[in-house]
């Protein structure tokens with residue numbers, strides 16, 4: 001274990017519908033065995049960014065451990081982005097896409113070793129309008145699904161499944177996108193436009209096969225139609241897209257405009273229905289403990 005004096009663990013008590021007390025106890029024991037102080041903060045679901053900032057100022061941790069899904073990791077990143085403070089992820093959400101992309105182990109013992117170890121990756125961070133994005137954002141059908149899921153009462157993977165058919169029936173796709181990249185403008189019709197910092201969703205669907213989370217670039221991937229064979233193909237490791245199904249643009253900045261307001265999500269959290277999004281690589285990256 002690296003040399004620490006203070007460690008802060010931020011836990012989302014409701015994410016993934018999982019009980020987290022055993023994990024908290026185990027990590028506390030590992031931390032305290034090394035004469036380091038363990039501080040715990042449980043998110044409340046309101047004003048968490050501000051509260052985590054205050055907790056960091058109060059406890060001066062050398063590392064922040066995050067227990068939750070992608071949404072919780074995003075909240076913590078927003079809270080500590082102006083500090084040079086590494087994080088570690090304990091995946092515990094209904095969607096853990098970022099942890100999956102970074103190869104965070106599934107076994108708890110190894111997760112603790114990684115979280116308290118000294119091997120890191122530098123994750124590019126995207127600035128999308130006023131928000132940070134660590135993993136994946138999209139505008140269109142998937143964001144519609146997340147919006148419908150968030151307003152329903154059933155949580156977890158089954159909750160998403162329950163919303164999938166109504167979302168397909170109710171949504172008004174194809175959507176029209178105008179994409180401005182490096183002075184050029186492209187017009188596309190499609191079911192979804194993804195802004196991808198990583199390669200795959202938490203489901204394992206690989207939508208940005210060539211993407212790298214630390215290359216100073218992100219990809220815009222436009223999915224043109226609901227081709228079920230191609231969609232199932234994203235679950236293969238060696239996926240290659242037919243250009244009639246999806247097109248990819250790699251860039252450091254972009255402006256995306258839509259004729260009508262379209263559902264927009266970042267890291268699994270519905271943001272709003274939007275007509276304009278400005279994306280760029282943020283000036284700083286985020287240090288995350290990995291294997």
Ligand SMILES: Nc1ncnc2c1ncn2[C@@H]1O[C@H](COP(=O)(O)OP(=O)(O)OP(=O)(O)O)[C@@H](O)[C@H]1O
Nearest residue numbers: 012015016043044045068069070071072093094095
């Ligand atoms: N104590 C709490 N009560 C209710 N909501 C909370 C609480 N703490 C955090 N949240 C909310 O949880 C969301 C983040 O959840 P996260 O994505 O990490 O896990 P998840 O299991 O994938 O969540 P979900 O399935 O609801 O999307 C944020 O919207 C955040 O505001």
